[in-house]
Amino acid sequence: MEGQGDPVTEPVEPSHPQNSEFLKYALDLFNYEYYWESHVYFESLWNAHRRQGSIANFFKGMIKLAAAALKLKLGQLPSALDHYLRAKELFLLVEVSEGPVFLGFDLKETIKQIDLAVDNSHHRIIIHPAWK
Numbered sequence: 001m002e003g004q005g006d007p008v009t010e011p012v013e014p015s016h017p018q019n020s021e022f023l024k025y026a027l028d029l030f031n032y033e034y035y036w037e038s039h040v041y042f043e044s045l046w047n048a049h050r051r052q053g054s055i056a057n058f059f060k061g062m063i064k065l066a067a068a069a070l071k072l073k074l075g076q077l078p079s080a081l082d083h084y085l086r087a088k089e090l091f092l093l094v095e096v097s098e099g100p101v102f103l104g105f106d107l108k109e110t111i112k113q114i115d116l117a118v119d120n121s122h123h124r125i126i127i128h129p130a131w132k
Contacts, residue, residue: 006040011048014055017103018131030062031126035070039063054094058102061090065114065125072121081118088114104129 009022017023026041046059068083088111095107105127116123 007044009041009044009048012045012055012103014103017129024132026062027127027129027132030066030069031128033069033073033124035066035073039066039070042066054097054102057090057097058094058105061087061094061110062127064090065110065127068117069125072117077121080121084114084118101130104131106130 007022009020012020012023022041023045026038026045029035029038029041042059042062046056046063049056049059051060064083064087068080068087071077071080071083091107091111091114094102095111100106100108110125110127113123113125113127117125
């Protein structure tokens with residue numbers, strides 16, 4: 001990624017998020033602990049949705065989740081906790097607006113994983129949508 005421009009993508013189709021190879025790739029990056037890279041891809045998705053609405057809030061939550069995991073990996077616990085808590089706030093906002101499952105993601109489970117990570121800095125979060 002270094003020396004290359006930031007990736008650009010089209011918005012995710014809300015009724016078929018599983019069709020977005022870009023989203024799948026961002027998730028793989030996150031789950032394989034390439035947190036900085038996943039952050040960049042989630043930011044592109046956030047921008048594709050013009051930083052507005054539930055989808056944008058969801059992707060901003062994923063950006064914060066990736067930032068938290070990276071800060072934790074770097075040993076910056078206070079900063080990681082701040083990012084985890086902001087991610088949780090964003091996922092709660094989406095849950096209130098859209099319900100407990102959004103784009104195939106179980107928001108309650110994601111929030112539970114964040115709470116576990118806040119309580120135990122050794123807890124690794126892995127995100128698996130229902131369609132993957």
